[in-house]
Amino acid sequence: MKTFLKILGVIILLIIGFVTVYYFINNEDVPKGKKGIEADGLAIKMFNAINHESFENTEVIEWSFRNVHFYKWYKQKNIVEVSWDENKVILNTKDTSKSEVFINNKKTENKEIVQKAFNFFNNDSFWLVAPYKIFDAGTERSIVNYQGKDALMVTYTSGGSTPGDSYLWILDENYFPTSYKMWTSIIPIGGVSATWSGWKNTEAGLKLPTKHTLSLFGMEIPMGNIKAYNEEANILANNILKAINHEAYQKTKVLEWSFAGRRSFKWNKEKHIVDVSWDSIRVNLYPQEIEKSMVFFNENQSEKADSIIVKKAWDIFNNDSFWLVAPHKLFDDGVLRNIEIVDEKQALRVTYTTGGTTPGDSYVWLLDENYVPKSYKMYLKNGRMNGTPATWEDWITTESGALLPTNHTFENGGKLSMGEVKGYN
Known part of the structure; x- marks a missing residue:
């Protein structure tokens, strides 16, 4: 028994010694800043x-x-x-x-x-x-x-x-x-x-x-x-998607529209290939494989696709398609959703952290009683717009069943027409 107690005492002393040495080696005083x-x-x-x-x-x-x-x-x-x-x-x-x-x-x-x-x-x-x-x-x-x-x-x-x-x-x-x-x-x-x-x-x-x-x-x-x-924001976003028949949008194979009468589009959504046309130029755009894109002047294919024109077509498509299908993009990768209260009603703030031409932009969607978007306020990262409103109006149900807007009105009274909007399979 005495031998055991001696061994235990030695072990305890060794532990105390180890802890003491470890403390003095590793202990640091709080630095002054x-x-x-x-x-x-x-x-x-x-x-x-x-x-x-x-x-x-x-x-x-x-x-x-x-x-x-x-x-x-x-x-x-x-x-x-x-x-x-x-x-x-x-x-x-x-x-x-x-x-x-x-x-x-x-x-x-x-x-x-x-x-x-x-x-x-x-x-x-x-x-x-x-x-x-x-x-x-x-x-x-x-x-x-x-x-x-x-x-x-x-x-x-x-x-x-x-x-x-x-x-x-x-x-x-x-x-x-x-x-x-x-x-x-x-x-x-x-x-x-x-x-x-x-x-x-x-x-x-x-x-x-x-x-x-x-x-x-x-x-x-x-x-x-x-x-x-954001649980409540996700519920609100899903109510919007249900109101505009997002399920039909996902199944839609082709969308056609124009932008302010200046540019026109035919988007093979299934293959993600877009014909972007303005003036005498048409670009057969492959957004995900940009090197495959083709450029046409007066419907004659250019031997080598001009990278500047292709980039312009890509920028145009990103901007102009957003004015058509943004409400259907609420759950895209890199999208943040938050609830905001505007005029004592729930609104949905959507922030795009990646993708597109201007990541970092956000939009506060204002909804009607059926959760269909009636307008949004724009907050652009570059500071050019800070709560600038625009309507989303004259919604139509396309042949494919998806709801899409055909007109927008800005704060200054300016109009933006999406032309003859079509969606079909």
């Missing part, structure tokens, strides 16, 4: 890199923390479903007294479990969305010179479960966060780092990390199957 306009400027650049606006507008976020705690966060409603073991809490983050507790699917009263769920959420959501919280109330920002580059120190002076914690964000050349160093009350060693990696582009447009690796013994934190989406 410079507060002020420059620090806030760096933080704004970080915000822009991670698309903070999409985070603000996101309705629902789902994730898990180390495959132990599971979350469905109704962000705009301040409600989170928190699940672990046999427990499920419908957590009201603004007023925890309104939260509901279920144990083995049976509703019960348990304040301790509510508090535990609240603490889990504060910790586990931070590992998911911390980059979006750098301007939260109770935060201080400063610039720190880290390895010869500017890094952003964020200190939480209040809020959450552990106020007083500080995080030094390490940014890449595009101001995107790649890791941070931590000085927190729950980790006794200062300066422990964690990667922010495996970033995922979500349906709602924001980027979220799928995992972290800590410098402390290489510990990994998986964030599970991350989702972020």
